[in-house]
Amino acid sequence: MEKTQDGAAAxxxxxxAPDLVARPARRPRRVSMADVARLAGVSSQTVSxxxxxxxxxxxxxxxxxLSAMKELGYRPNSAARxxxxxxxxxxxxxxxxxxxxxxxxxxxxxxxxxxxxxYATTLLPVAAPTQDQVRGxxxxxxELAVDAIIVIMEVHLLDAGTVTLPPNVSVVVMDxxxxxxxxxxxxxxxxGARDAVRHLxxxxxxxxxxxxxxxxxxxxxxxxxAWRATLEEAGRRVPPPLPGDWTAESGYQAGLRLLQEPDxxxxxxxxxxxxxxxxxxLHEHGRRVPEEIxxxxxxxxxxxxxxTPPLTTxxxxxTEVGRRCVEGVLRQLRTDTMERGTTLVPTWMxxxxxxxxxxxxx
Amino acid sequence: MEKTQDGAAAxxxxxxAPDLVARPARRPRRVSMADVARLAGVSSQTVSxxxxxxxxxxxxxxxxxLSAMKELGYRPNSAARxxxxxxxxxxxxxxxxxxxxxxxxxxxxxxxxxxxxxYATTLLPVAAPTQDQVRGxxxxxxELAVDAIIVIMEVHLLDAGTVTLPPNVSVVVMDxxxxxxxxxxxxxxxxGARDAVRHLxxxxxxxxxxxxxxxxxxxxxxxxxAWRATLEEAGRRVPPPLPGDWTAESGYQAGLRLLQEPDxxxxxxxxxxxxxxxxxxLHEHGRRVPEEIxxxxxxxxxxxxxxTPPLTTxxxxxTEVGRRCVEGVLRQLRTDTMERGTTLVPTWMxxxxxxxxxxxxx
DNA sequence: CGCCAGGGTGTTTACGTAAACATTGATTGA
DNA sequence: TCAATCAATGTTTACGTAAACACCCTGGCG
Numbered sequence: 113m114e115k116t117q118d119g120a121a122a123x124x125x126x127x128x129a130p131d132l133v134a135r136p137a138r139r140p141r142r143v144s145m146a147d148v149a150r151l152a153g154v155s156s157q158t159v160s161x162x163x164x165x166x167x168x169x170x171x172x173x174x175x176x177x178l179s180a181m182k183e184l185g186y187r188p189n190s191a192a193r194x195x196x197x198x199x200x201x202x203x204x205x206x207x208x209x210x211x212x213x214x215x216x217x218x219x220x221x222x223x224x225x226x227x228x229x230x231y232a233t234t235l236l237p238v239a240a241p242t243q244d245q246v247r248g249x250x251x252x253x254x255e256l257a258v259d260a261i262i263v264i265m266e267v268h269l270l271d272a273g274t275v276t277l278p279p280n281v282s283v284v285v286m287d288x289x290x291x292x293x294x295x296x297x298x299x300x301x302x303x304g305a306r307d308a309v310r311h312l313x314x315x316x317x318x319x320x321x322x323x324x325x326x327x328x329x330x331x332x333x334x335x336x337x338a339w340r341a342t343l344e345e346a347g348r349r350v351p352p353p354l355p356g357d358w359t360a361e362s363g364y365q366a367g368l369r370l371l372q373e374p375d376x377x378x379x380x381x382x383x384x385x386x387x388x389x390x391x392x393x394l395h396e397h398g399r400r401v402p403e404e405i406x407x408x409x410x411x412x413x414x415x416x417x418x419x420t421p422p423l424t425t426x427x428x429x430x431t432e433v434g435r436r437c438v439e440g441v442l443r444q445l446r447t448d449t450m451e452r453g454t455t456l457v458p459t460w461m462x463x464x465x466x467x468x469x470x471x472x473x474x
Numbered sequence: 475m476e477k478t479q480d481g482a483a484a485x486x487x488x489x490x491a492p493d494l495v496a497r498p499a500r501r502p503r504r505v506s507m508a509d510v511a512r513l514a515g516v517s518s519q520t521v522s523x524x525x526x527x528x529x530x531x532x533x534x535x536x537x538x539x540l541s542a543m544k545e546l547g548y549r550p551n552s553a554a555r556x557x558x559x560x561x562x563x564x565x566x567x568x569x570x571x572x573x574x575x576x577x578x579x580x581x582x583x584x585x586x587x588x589x590x591x592x593y594a595t596t597l598l599p600v601a602a603p604t605q606d607q608v609r610g611x612x613x614x615x616x617e618l619a620v621d622a623i624i625v626i627m628e629v630h631l632l633d634a635g636t637v638t639l640p641p642n643v644s645v646v647v648m649d650x651x652x653x654x655x656x657x658x659x660x661x662x663x664x665x666g667a668r669d670a671v672r673h674l675x676x677x678x679x680x681x682x683x684x685x686x687x688x689x690x691x692x693x694x695x696x697x698x699x700a701w702r703a704t705l706e707e708a709g710r711r712v713p714p715p716l717p718g719d720w721t722a723e724s725g726y727q728a729g730l731r732l733l734q735e736p737d738x739x740x741x742x743x744x745x746x747x748x749x750x751x752x753x754x755x756l757h758e759h760g761r762r763v764p765e766e767i768x769x770x771x772x773x774x775x776x777x778x779x780x781x782t783p784p785l786t787t788x789x790x791x792x793t794e795v796g797r798r799c800v801e802g803v804l805r806q807l808r809t810d811t812m813e814r815g816t817t818l819v820p821t822w823m824x825x826x827x828x829x830x831x832x833x834x835x836x
Numbered sequence: 837c838g839c840c841a842g843g844g845t846g847t848t849t850a851c852g853t854a855a856a857c858a859t860t861g862a863t864t865g866a
Numbered sequence: 867t868c869a870a871t872c873a874a875t876g877t878t879t880a881c882g883t884a885a886a887c888a889c890c891c892t893g894g895c896g
Contacts, residue, residue: 142560144852155876160854168874190619191562192852194553195881198504200619202596210582211776220572223599232618233597234564237585256594257552257562257619360780389780396782414573418722418751420758420782506882517846522884530844554882557851 143184152180163188194257202232203441204258208265209237212358213385213413214331214430215264218286221434222262229442234258238265260441262286282444284437287330291454295444297436301331304426304459305338308380308408311424311461316469317378317406319348323366323390325382326357335382335410356382360389367393370405377405377470384409384416384425391419391466402468412462422464432457505546514542525550556619564594565803566620570627571599574720575747575775576693576792577626580648583796584624591804596620600627622803624648644806646799649692653816657806659798663693666788666821667700670742670770673786673823678831679740679768681710685718685728685752687744694720697744697772718744722751729755732767739767739832746771746778746787753781753828764830774824784826794819 145163149156154177161169162177169177180186194200203226210216223233234256260282285294312320322339325332336353343350354369356362363386370376371393381387387409391401399405401421409416409425416423436455444451507525511518516539523531524539531539542548556562565588572578585595596618622644647656674682684701687694698715705712716731718724725748732738733755743749749771753763761767763783771778771787778785798817806813 142852145854146852156852157854157877158875160852161875164854170874173874189557189852191553191556192881193854194619195551195557195851195883196853196855198881200553202619210578210585216572216578219597220599223572223597227599235581235585235595235597237582237589257556257564360777364780385777385780388777392780392782392784415722415747415750415777418726418747418754420754422754504882507884508882518882519847519884520845522882523845526884528884532844535844551882554851555884557853557881558883558885560851 142189143186144189145186147184148177148180148186151184152176199259200257201230202234202258203438204234204236204256204261206236206238206261206263206265213383213411214428217428217430218264218434218437221431222437223434224431225435225438229438231259231438231442260284260445262437262441263288282441282450284441284444286433286437289330289454292452295440295451296454297433297440298454298456299331299428299430299433300456300458301334302338302341303456304410304428304461305335305380305382306342307459307461308410308426309339309342312378312380312406312408312467313342313346313348315378315406315467318375318470319343319351319378321351321370321373321376321379322353323356323363323379323381323386324353325386327355329358332358332382339380351376356386358383358385360385360392362386363389364393366390370394371397371399378407378467379405380408380410382410384411384413384419384423387416387423387425387466388419391421391423395420402466404471406467406470408467416462417464419466421466424464424467425462426459427462428459429457504551505548506551507548509546510539510542510548513546514538561621562619563592564596564620565800566596566598566618566623568598568600568623568625568627575745575773576790579790579792580626580796580799583793584799585796586793587797587800591800593621593800593804622646622807624799624803625650644803644812646803646806648795648799651692651816654814657802657813658816659795659802660816660818661693661790661792661795662818662820663696664700664703665818666772666790666823667697667742667744668704669821669823670772670788671701671704674740674742674768674770674829675704675708675710677740677768677829680737680832681705681713681740683713683716683732683735683738683741685716685725685741685743685748687748688719689717691720694744701742713738718748720745720747722747722754724748725751726755728752732756733759733761740770740829741767742770742772744772746773746775746781746785749778749785749787749828750781753783753785757782764828766833768829768832770829778824779826781828783828786826786829787824788821789824790821791819 145156145159148159162174226233263285285296288296309320324336354366367390387407409423412425412427416425507518507521510521524536569577588595625647647658650658671682686698716728729752771785774787774789778787
């Protein structure tokens, strides 16, 4: 108990100490095909055939085998199966963190897609985004029971020539411009950012300020680039971008700085969390959204509709991204090819209440 | 390309179609120990010894083997290894969804903990929380390359006698009162809820209203129970609980209903997202937080400090929960025992700006 | 000087499955 | 009627690893 309880308060409330119950007949040499075969009075090959649903087993035999399986509680040994067949029916996902919405939603989509295809998903988190860490992860993934790998991270960290991808493994990369070397699936970051900026310009705003994501992120870079390009195309002034790091706190800080800019009437935040912080900063200082300042986010996280006010944002179709990652990686696996090129998944704008025409010029 | 692009806009912006590059010598019968042994001029057993860091290999031999490994790009075959050793060095996690913060944060902690112990984490999402789905998941997990299982879900859905846990697999369950049958690790929900309510009472509020989580969730139930018990202990009136479902939208709805209660001065929301919706409802109707109404949440999600106003909430130590899940499951695995009992991880309150003494009585 | 101990390495074997091949027995067609 | 055919099932083998055991050689000690 002392090892499982910290703090007097919790100790007081905790249940009884965990019992130790000796497991009666643990590891009684797991039931194998041979055992089932013996009980059913057939050969183990026949058991294999039944187990894998092969044709050419007479119904009565099949039933005998099935009931023997049930009686013994037989479960195929996936290690042996994998050793024989050479495939694990598992997709590995390598990522840094589950703390960004995008990663989580994508992972969920990947896991669901994979499950539908009969594949399991193995997670390999990398603690810190350093070269060595990533290489370590890949080494382990190589040893791991994995047929294919999906990388959710900045690709520069893993090419630079130092990291060797495990051979015989399909790879799909996200958040990357490495379409010339890998198969890349990603949200159409540029298109989304462009839509956001155009929306604000169409409402009549003179120009649009921008709170960026972290410099290391390719997604962030592309959103920023598209923001700038769209303004330039429209012949508008390009205000200095306000640096952020995806967190609401950084959005808040950006908001504080924006308060110094009296002629700012529209902001495009590179994600919804930063937009949240921005809204708070504006609200705290009495700047009304959208009457005085319009704000657009990016991601469309589930809570975005409950911000104060509900946030107009760019919806990312993570489900689709995940589905295409799995599709891509399995296609490469099955066709024994290596694909290159970039697949972009479109975004769409979700109009809520954080945008409006600018206030009349003074 | 037509299969990888929907929508004209995205099609216009998409990169070139993915190339197909035939992989030159795919599946050239993966390098095995025997190959390394041949090149190094030793037996494969010696390769095995080097590969596993066993002692009793002379340094010169070791170097020969290592360089042969490197030259051939040898990677241990985990299937064969697992077949031989009987363990996969993998922990399976079964859960419904990654859409709740709690699940995600716990999963992340589990994956990190497991990685530290040299274990991989395999995800098995279950689409819908029905009996059959769960059973299906377990069947697959049983066949899966998994030494242990951590279940993040309501346990009632998986006992009821119909689901048979795979034998020879350690299990730890979360969000459950099944400490008498399983090893359960959880946040001290009751303690956290009690702290939240006490905090509000200590500030001088007459009573505390409550927005609940979904009825199926044990965590939610326990928070509600503790809320009620704390009020009763203090001899206060227990207002009717407002039903929620964890989403910000349900918090918003609850907030709308609370606006009908002029004497409500304090609310305990069962999670931060619902608190977010609540704040929005109150703000939209001109009720100031915390001057007129105090709000406390539960979870301490990363954004909570950026709400308007920053949210006072109960911090859940997901990292610790995840760590103990992994610890528990591996301990059972190693000691060959089955543990029962509940381990509670303490919470703590994070004071921000959404709580204050009640306004003076009229 | 010879024997034993033990470190370093090689050989055999088993893990559970499934492909490939072998066998059996019944049916079909000439 | 008998060979050819084919469906149903059995037997052999290989997948890559690592435990168990066998072997050889060196060095120390009686």
